[in-house]
Amino acid sequence: MNRLLSDTARRAVNYLEKLDSRSVAPDAAALSRLPELREALPENGMPATDVIAQLDEIGSPASMAMSGPRFYGFVIGGSLPASLAANWLSTTWDQNVCLHEVTPLSAVLEQVAADWLLNLLDLPDNCASAFVTGATVANFTALAAARHALLKRAGWNVEADGLFGAPEITVVIGDEAHPSMIKSLGLLGLGRDRVTRVPTDSRGQIRADQLPDISGPTLFCTQVGNVNTGGSDPINAIADHLEGKNAWIHVDGAFGLWLRASKKRAHLVAGLERADSWATDAHKWLNVPYDSGLAFTKDAEALRAAMSISAAYLPVSPAGRDPSDYTPELSRRGRGTDIWAAIKQLGRSGVEAMIDRCCDHAERFAAGFKAAGIEVLSEVVMNQVLVSFGDEARNQRIIRAIQEDGTCWCGITQWQGKSAMRISVSNWATSEEDVDKSLTTILRLAQEHNV
Ligand SMILES: *Cc1c(COP(=O)(O)O)cnc(C)c1O
Numbered sequence: 001m002n003r004l005l006s007d008t009a010r011r012a013v014n015y016l017e018k019l020d021s022r023s024v025a026p027d028a029a030a031l032s033r034l035p036e037l038r039e040a041l042p043e044n045g046m047p048a049t050d051v052i053a054q055l056d057e058i059g060s061p062a063s064m065a066m067s068g069p070r071f072y073g074f075v076i077g078g079s080l081p082a083s084l085a086a087n088w089l090s091t092t093w094d095q096n097v098c099l100h101e102v103t104p105l106s107a108v109l110e111q112v113a114a115d116w117l118l119n120l121l122d123l124p125d126n127c128a129s130a131f132v133t134g135a136t137v138a139n140f141t142a143l144a145a146a147r148h149a150l151l152k153r154a155g156w157n158v159e160a161d162g163l164f165g166a167p168e169i170t171v172v173i174g175d176e177a178h179p180s181m182i183k184s185l186g187l188l189g190l191g192r193d194r195v196t197r198v199p200t201d202s203r204g205q206i207r208a209d210q211l212p213d214i215s216g217p218t219l220f221c222t223q224v225g226n227v228n229t230g231g232s233d234p235i236n237a238i239a240d241h242l243e244g245k246n247a248w249i250h251v252d253g254a255f256g257l258w259l260r261a262s263k264k265r266a267h268l269v270a271g272l273e274r275a276d277s278w279a280t281d282a283h284k285w286l287n288v289p290y291d292s293g294l295a296f297t298k299d300a301e302a303l304r305a306a307m308s309i310s311a312a313y314l315p316v317s318p319a320g321r322d323p324s325d326y327t328p329e330l331s332r333r334g335r336g337t338d339i340w341a342a343i344k345q346l347g348r349s350g351v352e353a354m355i356d357r358c359c360d361h362a363e364r365f366a367a368g369f370k371a372a373g374i375e376v377l378s379e380v381v382m383n384q385v386l387v388s389f390g391d392e393a394r395n396q397r398i399i400r401a402i403q404e405d406g407t408c409w410c411g412i413t414q415w416q417g418k419s420a421m422r423i424s425v426s427n428w429a430t431s432e433e434d435v436d437k438s439l440t441t442i443l444r445l446a447q448e449h450n451v
Pocket residue numbers: 075133134135136137178180181223224225226227252253254255281293
């Protein structure tokens with residue numbers, strides 16, 4: 001065991017040390033070895049060190065350097081050192097975190113992490129929390145609590161009796177809601193298409209002058225941090241509009257919720273505390289390893305009612321919070337541990353600095369593009385940058401060249417009918433030098449392929 005784990009640690013360190021110099025996308029030579037993994041089911045085993053050697057030799061070079069500082073595709077983030085190491089250690093513990101009585105350590109770490117997160121994100125401190133795989137499941141989890149509460153107030157027990165014959169719930173979403181929100185609505189039987197859509201502005205933010213008249217149980221799904229522009233819905237206006245109604249406001253803040261940790265930028269997501277539930281990711285902007293998402297609800301009972309199970313063989317824990325009372329899963333890993341370690345390493349001020357730094361880098365990118373005469377599609381408000389080199393064909397050609405060059409990695413997107421390249425700065429380790437090095441390369445390639 002000692003040899004195996006020491007060898008693995010050495011290989012991991014070697015991987016991390018190469019992150020800065022290797023091609024961000026795996027190169028052709030690395031990819032050409034992947035077929036070696038496609039072998040028939042082995043009849044007999046082999047020594048564990050040989051298993052890891054093969055995994056590292058074929059696997060590591062063929063991985064996308066997502067944990068590195070110049071991967072700007074999607075909203076990804078890396079792993080803070082303490083968080084990565086805590087993840088190793090807690091994987092070694094192999095705790096099944098569902099019951100406080102059985103795995104008190106993991107339950108306590110989760111509770112502490114939850115308290116810190118509510119504080120950091122400036123949300124009411126008595127919210128219930130759920131540690132799930134990502135924002136998709138966090139949206140699902142919070143919306144299940146919403147469904148419970150809205151129907152309970154209308155005299156219906158949805159967990160017991162299902163949705164057939166239930167009072168109608170009006171579901172409102174913005175035109176630029178994330179597809180995972182729509183998927184969650186489908187999973188909950190509320191319908192992917194059975195929604196009232198509110199028009200959005202040029203930044204993808206719900207237009208406050210277009211809010212629909214509301215009557216009856218209403219689930220209002222909002223978003224802070226549009227994946228293309230970083231734009232956020234006007235929560236104060238929405239909360240004012242819904243005052244006194246049987247309504248539940250949910251916020252998808254997969255990365256945008258983290259602006260709450262920045263004194264300089266919290267005003268962009270003002271009023272969020274007036275919502276009823278929030279979904280966010282820790283594996284994006286908090287930079288913990290995959291997978292890690294969070295749901296919070298003001299109404300703790302609603303979340304428990306939607307998620308808790310009881311069985312004769314499961315002990316009740318008078319001593320503390322049972323994590324599985326709040327999540328779709330029963331058995332799962334202790335995600336709170338990685339989050340606890342990330343926050344311990346950075347502290348409140350370190351998280352704030354990381355969020356601000358990423359936003360500053362996004363502004364630096366935008367300024368660099370503008371200075372070179374390249375169109376920035378949407379004024380930068382968060383960590384997202386949208387640029388266009390001209391038309392779709394030109395964007396595709398230049399983006400392919402950037403990905404093949406390997407200095408950095410950016411992806412293509414569509415924004416309100418226009419093709420664009422998207423840069424998302426979410427990694428704890430990205431420096432100004434990384435931004436400048438990436439800009440220089442992108443501008444050179446844009447010139448070369450601008451035919
Ligand atoms: C990333 C993202 C999601 C989905 O999060 P996962 O962690 O991939 O499940 C949902 N909403 C928004 C706004 C996002 O940026």
